[in-house]
Amino acid sequence: MTEHTVKAYGHELEELSTKLMQMGGLAEAQLAAAIEALSKRDNALAERTVAADAQIDDFEHEVEDQAVRLLALRQPLGSDLREVLAAIKICSDIERIGDLAKNLSKRALVLNRERPVPLTQGLSRMGLFGLRLLKDVLDAYIRKDAALALAVWRSDEELDELYNSLFRELLTYMMEDPRTIGSCTHLLFIAKNLERIGDHATNIAETVHFMVDGTYISDQRPKGDVTSETKVDYTLATNQ
Template structure:
C-alpha cells in the first residue's frame, strides 16, 4: 500500500520534532556539565579547568543557533498549528534558557579563575550544595520536557524557592565575613556573584518548567511563581 502524501508529511514532521528534542537534550546535558565543572574548578581552585569551561561555552551557543535554524525551517515549510506549533515555539524558548544557563556557568568559571589567586575561604563550601540543587532542578525540567510530563515540571518549578533560600543564607554568611575583615570584601564579592549566578540558573530552570507546562496543557501555570530571594541586591552578572 502506498502512503498518502499527508502521511509522509506527518511522519517527516515527527522526525523533525524528534531531532529538535535531541538537540535540546544535548544542550541541556552540556549546560549541566558546564555548571558542574565550573563549581568543581572553584572548589579545587583549578584555573585550567575553569578556563576550559569558559572556552566550551561556544558549544552551547552553536547548538542554540542550530535550534534556531531548525525551527525557522519547520515554521516555513510545515506551518504547524496547535500542539505542533507549541512544540516548535517551546524548543526556541527552552534553547534560549539553556543558553543563558551556560552563560552563567561561564561567569562562575571566570570568577573561579580570579578566586584561585586568593587565599581559600570557608564560604566556598556552601556553593556546591546550592549548585547541586540547581542541577537537580535543571535535570528534572529537561526530563519533563522530553517526557512531556507537566506535573513533573510543576514539581521542579516549586523547588526554585529552595535555591532562593540557600542564596539568602549564603548572602548573610558573606556579609558576616566582610564585616569581620575588610580583606574579605573582594573575594566575598566574587562569591556573591557566583551565588547569584546559580540563583539565576534556578530561575531559568523554572522558566523551562513553565514552558513545558504550557506545551502540554496549552495554558500557563495558575500559581504564583515561588520566589524566596529577599536580598534585593542588583548583582546579576
C-alpha cells in the same frame, strides 16, 4: 507522539528536541564542571569550561534555525506548534545557563588566586541544587511530564532560601574582615548567578508545562529571593 502523515515532518520535530536535549546535556556538564572547578580550585577545568561555552552558543543557533524552518515550511498547529515555540524559548534559557556557568568558571579563576574562603563549600551545595533543578526540568521536557515540571517550579524557592542565607553570611563575613571583601564580592556574584540559573530552570519548567498541557501554571510564582530588601546591621554583625 501522534503519527504525522508526512513522515519527514515528525522526524524533523524529533530532531529539534534531540538537538535541544544535546544542548541541555552540554549545559548540565558545563554547570557541573564550573561547580567542581570552584570547589576543588581547579584552574585547568575552569579554563576548559570557559572555552566550551562556544559550543552551547552554536547549538542555540542550530536549534533556532531548525525551529524557524519548521515554522515556515510545515506551519505546525496545536501541540506541534507549542513544541516548536517551547524549543525556541527553552534554548534561549539554556544558552543563558551556559553563559552563567561560564561566568562562574571565570570567577573561579579569580578566586583561585586568592586565599581559600571557607564559604565556597556552601556555594557548591547551592550549585548542586541548581544542577538538580536543571536535570529534573530537562527530564520533564523529554518525558513530557508536566507534574515534574511543576515540582521543579516549586522547588526553586529552596534555592532562593539558600541564596538568602548565603547573602547574609557573606555580608557578615566582609564586615568582620575587610581583607576578604575582594573574594567575597566574587562569591556574592557567584551565588547570584546560581540563583539566576534556578530562575532559568523555573522558566523552562513553565514552558514545559505549557507545551504539555497547553495551559500556563496558574499558581502564584514562588518568589523566595528577598536579598533586594536585605540589610545587615553593621554593629550587629560585628558584635556577633
